[in-house]
Amino acid sequence: MRAALTVARRELAGYFATPVATVFIVIFLVLAGALTFTLGNFFGRGQADLVPFFSFIPWLFLFLVPALTMRLWAEERRLGTIELLLTLPLPQWAAVLGKFLAAWAFCGIALALTFPLWITVNILGSPDNGVILSGYVGCLLVAGAYLALGAAVSALTRNQVIAFVLAVALCFLFAAAGSPVVTEFLDTRLPVLAEIARNLSVADRFGGFTRGVIAARDLIWFASFIGFFLFVNAVVLDHRKAD
Amino acid sequence: MMGGLALAALIEIERLTKRFAGFTAVDDVSFSVERGEVLGFLGPNGAGKSTTMRMLAGFMPPSAGTARICGADVVEQPVEAKRNLGFLPEGAPTYPEMTVAGFLAFTGRIRGYRGSELADRTAHAMALTQLEGVRLQPIETLSKGFKRRVGLAQALLHDPPVLVLDEPTDGLDPNQKHEVRELIRRMAPEKAIVISTHILEEVGAVCTRAIIIARGRVVVDAPPSVLEERGSSLDDVFRRLTLGQEAA
Numbered sequence A: 001m002r003a004a005l006t007v008a009r010r011e012l013a014g015y016f017a018t019p020v021a022t023v024f025i026v027i028f029l030v031l032a033g034a035l036t037f038t039l040g041n042f043f044g045r046g047q048a049d050l051v052p053f054f055s056f057i058p059w060l061f062l063f064l065v066p067a068l069t070m071r072l073w074a075e076e077r078r079l080g081t082i083e084l085l086l087t088l089p090l091p092q093w094a095a096v097l098g099k100f101l102a103a104w105a106f107c108g109i110a111l112a113l114t115f116p117l118w119i120t121v122n123i124l125g126s127p128d129n130g131v132i133l134s135g136y137v138g139c140l141l142v143a144g145a146y147l148a149l150g151a152a153v154s155a156l157t158r159n160q161v162i163a164f165v166l167a168v169a170l171c172f173l174f175a176a177a178g179s180p181v182v183t184e185f186l187d188t189r190l191p192v193l194a195e196i197a198r199n200l201s202v203a204d205r206f207g208g209f210t211r212g213v214i215a216a217r218d219l220i221w222f223a224s225f226i227g228f229f230l231f232v233n234a235v236v237l238d239h240r241k242a243d
Numbered sequence B: 001m002m003g004g005l006a007l008a009a010l011i012e013i014e015r016l017t018k019r020f021a022g023f024t025a026v027d028d029v030s031f032s033v034e035r036g037e038v039l040g041f042l043g044p045n046g047a048g049k050s051t052t053m054r055m056l057a058g059f060m061p062p063s064a065g066t067a068r069i070c071g072a073d074v075v076e077q078p079v080e081a082k083r084n085l086g087f088l089p090e091g092a093p094t095y096p097e098m099t100v101a102g103f104l105a106f107t108g109r110i111r112g113y114r115g116s117e118l119a120d121r122t123a124h125a126m127a128l129t130q131l132e133g134v135r136l137q138p139i140e141t142l143s144k145g146f147k148r149r150v151g152l153a154q155a156l157l158h159d160p161p162v163l164v165l166d167e168p169t170d171g172l173d174p175n176q177k178h179e180v181r182e183l184i185r186r187m188a189p190e191k192a193i194v195i196s197t198h199i200l201e202e203v204g205a206v207c208t209r210a211i212i213i214a215r216g217r218v219v220v221d222a223p224p225s226v227l228e229e230r231g232s233s234l235d236d237v238f239r240r241l242t243l244g245q246e247a248a
Helices: A002-017 A020-037 A051-069 A074-079 A081-085 A092-112 A115-124 A129-156 A160-176 A180-189 A191-200 A202-210 A216-240 B002-007 B049-056 B078-083 B100-110 B115-128 B144-156 B174-190 B200-206 B224-229 B234-247
Strands: B011-020 B023-033 B038-042 B064-069 B085-088 B162-166 B192-197 B209-214 B217-222
Touching: A002 A020, A002 A092, A002 B100, A020 A051, A020 A092, A020 A115, A051 A092, A051 A129, A051 A160, A051 A202, A074 A081, A074 A160, A092 A129, A092 A216, A115 A129, A129 A160, A129 A202, A129 A216, A160 A202, A180 A191, A202 A216, B011 B049, B023 B049, B023 B064, B023 B192, B023 B217, B038 B049, B038 B174, B038 B200, B049 B064, B049 B162, B049 B192, B064 B078, B078 B085, B085 B144, B100 B115, B100 B144, B115 B144, B144 B162, B144 B174, B174 B192, B174 B200, B192 B200, B200 B224, B200 B234, B209 B224, B209 B234, B217 B224, B217 B234, B224 B234
Parallel strands: B038 B192, B038 B209, B085 B162, B162 B192
Antiparallel strands: B011 B023, B011 B064, B209 B217
16 A cells, blocks of 8 residues: 555656646636536526536546546556556556556546635535535546546557547446436337446436435445456556556 | 575576567576676577566566566566566666656655665665766756666665666766676675676676577577687677577
8 A cells, every 4th residue: 555655646746747737737627617607607597506517527527537547557658667667566456556546636636726616606605515515525536437447448558549539438438328318218228228327327426416415325336436447457457568 | 494595596587488479579488597696688689688577577477487586486476576676677767757866765665665764775876876966857857878877776776686687788878888887796796687788798797697599599598708719709609699590
């Protein structure tokens, strides 16, 4: 675990030593703000909550998180540092976990920097801050799920463009699985699959959090999702590290 | 039992083989290296030198055969094996955005050092490789020779009994080459060292033994002096042996 945290610390410092951090955070904040105030109609709807903000987060992360994960292993391969990292005396899972934790902490920092929105609603009205907090927890879990998925994809290929496109596509699959378009279509033809699709949907799980419900079921779901893809990441890495 | 382990060779490679789709990069290679030996690993480009070293370092899983470092199998007990190993990968990869001191501290922390011991080891590794002058510079701003020495410092930081160095003097100027060879010679009595190179004078300068590998197979395993007796120069012997293999 200590080795994993050492790797995470190095990774996180790496984000801030390169323009990656600035570009990611600025774009994230601009888009999150713009979507909330324009499409989300933050002022016009006359309610003191962050529902419009939270409703855009899974879709924003859908593009931004794969941009973060595409370089995760591909960059190590390009630089050759993967050979250095994996010949240091640390178990392979520690390297996988460390990289994931750093990216996750980074998303947490980006999310935390949206605090002006939270201050704004508290000045304008008296929102339920418990619901807002649970919404943020949900955002962080969605980021974690996409990160774990994207990192596993990144271990699969040394081409960053392929890693990005594949990760977006797969994240989209899990984001859209529970949407009415998909489930209604499946309901009429293959009801069994519709149920599975709803169960696999990241957006459905996230919905509970934005309403202020932190259910053990949903926490376990996210934990298993992240755990599963970290495991896939470790297995893929073991087979393809030298390619 | 302990005595038996101490006497055993620090590096043991048995029938190591690596097959890629369509060809065999390393074909049934066996050798062992004892404490005090400096093994020069020679061969034309693509002969399988780096692949052998990668398998020995536990980076690439062998298709067949075993490699052990201080008795620990690199596949079965990878973390134990790597603890006793200092490895300089091909091209001396490092994280470009980190400073020299930051990078060495990172590898030290992974190896479990903390506090003053970490600081001492980092400082010692930088002293050995003459990096003190650039300790706070980002690695990407350094010249090729400095980068190579950062990779070398990382391999020496924990004073490991086994050193595997893939082309340690590549890209260094003649003075720096001399320094690195001196360093290897000084460390040699307590360690088992494998260096790969295609600079033949290096073998005569630092190695106690040379293995020439061609098309994945060991063609010669002898002290450099014996090699030189077989031809007018090491270059001659090398060319004859490796070209002969390719023609065959």
